Amino acid sequence: MAGSQDMFDAIVMADERFHGEGYQEGYEEGSSLGIIEGRQYGTFHGAKIGSEIGCYQGFAIAWKCLLHSCATEKDSRKMKVLESLIEMIQKFPYDDPTYDKLHEDLDRIRGKFKQVCLHVSFCS
Numbered sequence: 001m002a003g004s005q006d007m008f009d010a011i012v013m014a015d016e017r018f019h020g021e022g023y024q025e026g027y028e029e030g031s032s033l034g035i036i037e038g039r040q041y042g043t044f045h046g047a048k049i050g051s052e053i054g055c056y057q058g059f060a061i062a063w064k065c066l067l068h069s070c071a072t073e074k075d076s077r078k079m080k081v082l083e084s085l086i087e088m089i090q091k092f093p094y095d096d097p098t099y100d101k102l103h104e105d106l107d108r109i110r111g112k113f114k115q116v117c118l119h120v121s122f123c124s
Contacts, residue, residue: 046097049106053089056113060085063120078119085112 064082067075088109093099 042097050094053092053094053106053109056085056109057089059113060089060116063116067120081112081116081119085109085116088112 060082064079064086067078067082088105092105092109093102096102099105
């Protein structure tokens with residue numbers, strides 16, 4: 001009788017053991033895949049932000065050069081707005097993904113870019 005009880009316990013315990021082992025294997029594989037997926041997501045979105053800021057920087061530097069070549073008194077305000085945008089871009093923390101105000105600073109740069117677009121025109 002004791003042998004049949006041990007056999008019954010082994011069957012019941014096997015179910016619990018396999019459940020625990022399956023959970024652990026699934027957790028480990030999910031963690032590994034999560035890290036890979038998170039890295040890909042971060043790389044993609046970081047590249048998008050970098051590309052966006054690079055576009056703003058190129059735009060601002062090009063306009064600064066154009067305005068400098070045909071500068072008038074009224075262009076000084078335009079130059080100040082452009083220089084402000086360039087300064088904001090230069091202070092942007094490209095190498096710190098944990099920076100807690102990253103999105104706030106990015107929104108400020110976007111707003112300044114819109115302001116620049118309203119102020120600059122080709123040597124007018």
